[in-house]
Amino acid sequence: MPLSTLRVDNALWETAAGYQQSCSLTSERFLQVTDVLLENPNLNSTHLFRADILYDDAHLLQTVSEKEEQCQVAASADLGREATRADNSPPPGGVASPLPVVPGALLRRQVLRRLIPRKPQVDPPLDQWCYIYRLAKSSSDPGYVVLYVPQVEDESHMPWYHPTVKALAYTYECTASGSKLSIHFLPFSRSSDALPSRLHRTFVSLLQTFLRLAKIPAPSSQGADQDEGNSTSPVLSLAPSALKDTILPQHIVQDTYTRLKRTYAQDLISRWVEKTEPSKHVFEDLSIAAFLIELWKQIYPPGTFPGFIDFACGNGVLTYLLIKEGYRGRGFDARRRTTWKVLQMEDYLDEMVCIPQPFLDHAPADLSIERLQKSGMKVHNGLFNGVFNGLPNGLFKPGTFIISNHADELTPWTPILAALAAPESPLPFLAIPCCSHAFSGAKHRYLPKDVASSVEDTASLNGTEDQAATGDLKALRAARIKAANHQDDKSMYACLTKKVVALAQEVGCDVELTLMRIPSTRNIGILGQRKRVYAAGNGTTPAVDDVSLGKEESHKTLAALQTHTLAALQTHTMTDKVERILLRECVKSGGISEAARTWIERAQKLQKGQGRGKVNLGGKPNGQTEQLNRID
Incomplete structure (x- = not known):
């Protein structure tokens, strides 16, 4: 040299x-x-x-x-x-x-x-x-x-x-x-x-x-002062520079991820029985689990975690990891998966379909809850605020945390169900949008104008979809790259994300966005109620029914009556608010009743049969395979 x-x-x-x-x-x-x-x-x-x-x-x-x-x-x-x-x-x-x-x-x-x-x-x-x-x-x-x-x-x-x-x-x-x-x-x-x-x-x-x-162009300063990804600002930026590490520092989540990977990855991959490639799904769930574990450490004082519910849990790996780490919770999916038995999670995962309570209220007579249950269909109304599926260990505490990880049809419903389950203060949730669906469960691509209809300030959301010139492959490729990097505010994923944020704000949720460090382009996390849960846990928010010990019994009775009346009023107000949202959102489906019919008929098809997996012939019970040497 x-x-x-x-x-x-x-x-x-x-x-x-x-x-x-x-x-x-x-x-x-x-x-x-x-x-x-x-x-x-x-x-x-x-x-x-x-x-x-x-x-x-x-x-x-x-x-x-x-x-x-x-x-x-x-x-x-x-x-x-x-x-x-x-x-x-x-x-x-x-x-x-x-x-x-x-x-x-x-x-x-x-x-x-x-x-x-x-x-x-x-x-x-x-x-x-x-x-x-x-x-x-x-x-x-x-x-x-x-x-x-x-x-x-x-x-x-x-x-x-x-x-x-x-x-x-x-x-x-x-x-x-x-x-x-x-x-x-x-x-x-x-x-x-x-x-x-x-x-x-x-x-x-x-x-x-x-x-x-x-x-590479230097990141724009636009959105840098938007309360670190808080979506209450007029301009909602989905650029990675605006969302990365807004909730938790990178080093804390990655250190926990490294520990979880060293503890669970080999065993999970060796016992994988699904048809899908194990590495992506295992590492993705490990990353989400690491984020949730560190998040819960921050917002809940020791010994106060209320439990979690995992919407559309799929193979159940995320629920498995959280329960193994000592967190109380359950998951459900429309179909039982072979993985549930392999991981010995059948006591924590339930095979059932979620039919939101508003759809049960508007369901046609031939699809009433009574007829569905008589036909053997396992149904839950989505309000996870009490006994769950009739199981002794299915009692949920107030404030249950909702996980909506790539839950597809349930994604736009997540903040709605969080609000209906606790009208006085919606349940906290983490939603990671994936595929776009309407409220009826049918596939649907939201447009900027659909998002604007849910928010007061539409200055940054108006416009029509930009289409690449016919036959212009270079422009089409550039558009796809822009969408994958969340730099296209009119892409399907951007509009879906903004739609969920707008719905959450409409029902009174405090919402924040963060970029999840997972091996997926569908990696924006919508976090609801984090600040309120943290404030309540640290005593910075006065209790609604705070009554001192020195008050007379009559004053206590009056305070309890006022609290009960307020809760009933909030429930009625929230029900009316959700009704108005559904009237608006279900127009494209023919009204609430037709949307309910579409949802229920799709749910009936989903619950037919069991999710089967292709056995990994290289797997061994002790979790030792040659594939494990290639773990990322």
């Missing part, structure tokens, strides 16, 4: 022609991409989850403790997690000393980060100092050097996911002929042998990734 022109502490750095490329970068864009890679080393290596920022003397990147403070995460929520500094103070050992010296450059910034691997049982985390220097040249567009120095004693301590070099550097230089980006490295020892092929590929990849990211 030829020697590099870069000089740091007079060490002999190396580079190659293949690690240099002319570019049209500006210094501003170079620094922006540098910050992206500082926080997201996983863009360069699939073996990495993320980087935890421990210190930034320029205060441009949030430390893990600052992210927790921003999301109002209690520091004592996970006592096993390493303590972090709350004020971005220097690490216990102080800043790096001595500081590397780059001749002809001025040190502008120091960052200490911790690289977090996907498989900590294989490779440990790695602390790394990052230094940003400005080249002291008189130029309208100055150059920069970004230096990465891993904190290891010698080459043998370098983890697999990091190049085996003492230090690595990006240089950005401006000359009369244009800009140039290059990669330089400091080997542990000089050798006349050719560079190992893996290391060579790594350097080429680092250069190409940087240039690729530089071509």
Whole structure:
């Protein structure tokens, strides 16, 4: 390898022609991409989850403790997690000393980060100092050097996911002929042998990734001040930059996901009996379970979790994980799955169809609840506020948490049922929309005008669907990419998501959005009532029927009567509100009665037969298969 022109502490750095490329970068864009890679080393290596920022003397990147403070995460929520500094103070050992010296450059910034691997049982985390220097040249567009120095004693301590070099550097230089980006490295020892092929590929990849990211438009600041994804703002942005990690910090959820994956993934994949590919579904449910576990730790004081209900639970893996983790709850689906028996979950999962109470009230006489039950159909009205399906262990406590994960037909009903079950304060819920359906259960694509009909402020939702020019494949491809990245406000998924948000707000739910870190493009989480549950659990909301012990018995009786009257009034008001919503939403289905008929007839078809799976012939009861070695 030829020697590099870069000089740091007079060490002999190396580079190659293949690690240099002319570019049209500006210094501003170079620094922006540098910050992206500082926080997201996983863009360069699939073996990495993320980087935890421990210190930034320029205060441009949030430390893990600052992210927790921003999301109002209690520091004592996970006592096993390493303590972090709350004020971005220097690490216990102080800043790096001595500081590397780059001749002809001025040190502008120091960052200490911790690289977090996907498989900590294989490779440990790695602390790394990052230094940003400005080249002291008189130029309208100055150059920069970004230096990465891993904190290891010698080459043998370098983890697999990091190049085996003492230090690595990006240089950005401006000359009369244009800009140039290059990669330089400091080997542990000089050798006349050719560079190992893996290391060579790594350097080429680092250069190409940087240039690729530089071509991506910088995220717009629009929506950045919208209460961190709170959908009560006039303009509802579904861009990832506006929704990512708005509820919980990335590191907390990913650490729990890593623990769950290590505990359950092998066994679940080895016992998989569904026809679908196990890896995607198992890892998706592990991710959702990690999010819910950390969410519930934050909003419920210890010992107060009321339980959960998993709408359309499918194979039941998510319910299985939550129950294994000690959370009380149940799931239901229209058809029993073979997985339920394999996972020994038949005492926690119920085969039944949900016919919402408003549809039962408007059902035609030939489809009344009595006739349906006589025919052997297992029906629930969707109001999970009491005895569930007649089972002794099916008693739900007030405030039961609703999980609506890719529940399809039940997705638009989720906030409605949450409100009907508890009119005085709708039940909390997490809805992850997937396929779009009307209230009747029929497939339906909502348009921006359908969303606007549910909200008062329609300034950002009016418009018609944009269609790519006939035969324009490039435009069609661009439109699909835009929709997959949630950048198309008129896409099917965007309109469905906004429709559910609008319905939730219409029935009085406090709603927030967050981007779920799951292996799916249907990955927006709609979270209802989180702030209210947190406030109630921490005593910041006065109780409705708070009566002091010093009051006379007559005053207590009067307060109880007033509370009962208020609850009855709220129930009546909520019923009327839902009735008005259904009258509006069911027009396209021929009215509420016809929509009820459509729903019930579809439900009858769904409950015929049992969901069967294709046995994984490689599976073993103890959870050991060759496939497990490829777990992500």
